[in-house]
Amino acid sequence: MARKDRAELAAALRDSETLDYSQAWAMPKSYYIDPEIFALERDHLFGTEWICIGRSDEAAYPGDMMPFQLCDEPLVAVRGDDSVLRIFSNVCRHRGAILVETSGNAPRVVCPYHHWSYDYDGKLAGAPRMEHHKGFDPSSCRLPQFACEEWCGFIFVNMSAEPAPLAPRLQGLEQLIRNYHMEQMKTRYVVNDIWPVNWKCFMENFMEGYHLSPLHRTTLHPMNPTRLCTHFPAGDAYFGYNAGFSPDLPRSYEGHPDLTDAEAMNCVMMAIPPGLVSGCSGDYSSFICVQPEAVNRVRVKMGLLFFGDTWKQSDVDYAVQLFHQYMDEDKDVLTAMVRGLNSRHYNKGPLAPEDFEGPVLDFYRYYSRRMSEKLG
Numbered sequence: 470m471a472r473k474d475r476a477e478l479a480a481a482l483r484d485s486e487t488l489d490y491s492q493a494w495a496m497p498k499s500y501y502i503d504p505e506i507f508a509l510e511r512d513h514l515f516g517t518e519w520i521c522i523g524r525s526d527e528a529a530y531p532g533d534m535m536p537f538q539l540c541d542e543p544l545v546a547v548r549g550d551d552s553v554l555r556i557f558s559n560v561c562r563h564r565g566a567i568l569v570e571t572s573g574n575a576p577r578v579v580c581p582y583h584h585w586s587y588d589y590d591g592k593l594a595g596a597p598r599m600e601h602h603k604g605f606d607p608s609s610c611r612l613p614q615f616a617c618e619e620w621c622g623f624i625f626v627n628m629s630a631e632p633a634p635l636a637p638r639l640q641g642l643e644q645l646i647r648n649y650h651m652e653q654m655k656t657r658y659v660v661n662d663i664w665p666v667n668w669k670c671f672m673e674n675f676m677e678g679y680h681l682s683p684l685h686r687t688t689l690h691p692m693n694p695t696r697l698c699t700h701f702p703a704g705d706a707y708f709g710y711n712a713g714f715s716p717d718l719p720r721s722y723e724g725h726p727d728l729t730d731a732e733a734m735n736c737v738m739m740a741i742p743p744g745l746v747s748g749c750s751g752d753y754s755s756f757i758c759v760q761p762e763a764v765n766r767v768r769v770k771m772g773l774l775f776f777g778d779t780w781k782q783s784d785v786d787y788a789v790q791l792f793h794q795y796m797d798e799d800k801d802v803l804t805a806m807v808r809g810l811n812s813r814h815y816n817k818g819p820l821a822p823e824d825f826e827g828p829v830l831d832f833y834r835y836y837s838r839r840m841s842e843k844l845g
Contacts, residue, residue, distance in 0.1 A: 474499040478506070479844040481817070482837035485830060490700075490823035493830040497817055501667045501810045507764040509843050510668075511540045514743045518839075519618065519625040519635040519706075521745035521758050522546065523770060524656045526622065528554060532574040532589070536567075538760065538768075539626065544615070545569045546624060547578060549589035554619060556626045557591045557612035578612075587612055622652040622774070623745065623756070638706035639741065645701065646737050646749050648727040654754060654774035658789050663768050666803040667810075668743075668761035671769065673832060674799055675746040675757065676738060678712055679825035684802060688795040692718060693736060700827035705838075708831035709739035710824065712748070724751025724776050740828070742835050752776055753788055765807055771796070 478499050485493065499506060522537040522544070533548045536559050543559035545568060557578075559568050566582035577594055578587040586595040591612035599605060616627040618635045621643065625635055636643075664671060674680070678698030682690040697713030714734045724733055728751050737749040747756040758770040773788055809815060820826040 474503070475844050479841055482833060482841045482844070485833035486837050488830070490820075490827050490830055493820040493826075493833075495817040495820060495829075496833065498810050498815050501670060502764060502807075504764045506844075507667075507761065509840065510743070511761065513843055514836075514839060515540050515761065517627070517629045517632070518743055519627045519632065519741070520743070521623050521625050521741065521756075522556075523624050523659075523758060524622055524756070524772065524774070525554070525619050525624055525652075526656050527572065527659070528624070530574065532576060533572070534569050534575065534578065535572045536569045537626075537770075539628065540761070542628065543567055544626060545578070546617070546626075547589050547591075554617055554624065555589070555591065556615045556617045556624075557587075558615075560612075561585055562593065562610050562612065563596070621646065622654060623741075623747075625741075635706070638704065641702075641704045642707040642709075642739060642741075646739070648725060648729065648732055649737070649749050649751060649754070650725040650727065650776070651749060651754060651774065653725070654776050655778075656772055657775050657780070657785050658792075659770065659772040661768065661770050663762070663766060664800055664803065665766055666800075666807055667765055668759055668767040669832070669836075670803050670806060670810075671759060671767055672740060672742065672746060673829050674803055676709060676740050676828040676832065677821075677826045678710055678738070679821045680802075681712070684798055685795050688791060688798065691715060695825060698824050700823045703828070703831035703834070705835075707739060707741050708828050708835065709737060710828050712736040712738050723753070723779070738828075740832070742832065753780075755792060 477497050481496055520539055523535060528535040528546050528548045531548055531550045535546045537544050544556055545559040546554055546556050548554050561568055561580040563583055563585045566580050568578050568580050584597055588594045591614050593607050593610040596607055616632050618625045620636055678695050681693055682695040692714055693712040694715060699711045701711060720733050733751045740746045744759045748754055753773055753775045756772050760768040762768055773792060820829055
């Protein structure tokens with residue numbers, strides 16, 4: 470990255486921390502297209518922040534295992550006999566084979582290559598024909614373990630040595646979504662996909678309501694029109710907005726009894742950057758785990774959560790169909806936008822008012838607090 474581009478980006482990020490929402494501007498192109506920026510993000514964001522890898526009910530019972538890739542690191546979440554979820558390196562300590570390729574349940578973590586096995590706490594349980602190796606101590610062999618927290622039914626991992634706890638940083642957000650009881654919602658649909666876009670473009674798109682009516686005219690506009698979007702104050706580790714449901718829609722009674730009428734008619738669109746965006750509604754919610762693979766490629770794990778046990782499969786199928794309809798609309802626009810961001814004529818534009826693109830500025834501020842010094 471050219472020195473002037475780095476300086477321009479660093480200045481734009483610092484400005485974002487002090488500018489009012491009515492004065493905010495988009496970021497320069499290097500923010501989205503520069504491979505050097507992306508390399509810094511992998512090390513200093515995804516390598517040190519709390520990253521969501523899925524839902525607790527994906528690994529709910531002792532022996533349940535769920536593999537996940539975080540940047541270049543293969544990981545696996547394992548539920549122990551003590552019901553504690555632990556996250557380990559998914560790499561065998563023998564010669565580097567991947568231990569778990571698909572989610573499932575097993576009495577041990579067993580390497581498919583030479584059948585080295587590990588207990589639910591990551592300790593080596595068996596190493597066939599290695600008993601006579603003079604320099605190997607099986608009792609000291611274990612899988613590297615990483616910090617794990619479960620919050621409102623989501624699983625987070627942090628690969629730092631001793632990270633500060635996540636939950637205290639999310640207290641403000643937890644107050645907003647408490648009555649929805651996301652921890653009680655059941656994951657009924659999960660799919661993985663790859664989008665040929667920058668991961669930050671993906672996050673920004675999911676977290677602004679400015680495009681709901683123009684782009685999603687027949688899918689989301691009838692439910693969550695742009696005019697009903699309202700920004701809520703960001704915290705250090707979260708940001709978002711409320712996407713109100715159209716008053717023309719009937720109130721859903723599928724949600725938790727704790728919900729007020731106002732909460733039942735609202736979807737809390739929230740981000741816990743850099744790896745989670747979610748739409749929290751009373752009856753069912755969505756979530757997306759964001760996994761960048763290259764400057765213009767992001768792997769996303771997308772799912773739908775449903776409250777209660779009375780859902781008909783046909784209604785679940787309709788929700789899945791609608792979800793893919795509006796996500797495909799987003800994917801088409803963002804894929805094309807890559808060409809625009811690479812254009813020599815791209816120039817950053819002003820952000821829409823706070824209720825519509827305020828969360829984009831919140832994202833810039835989050836990013837600046839963690840990355841500005843790395844840019845010089």
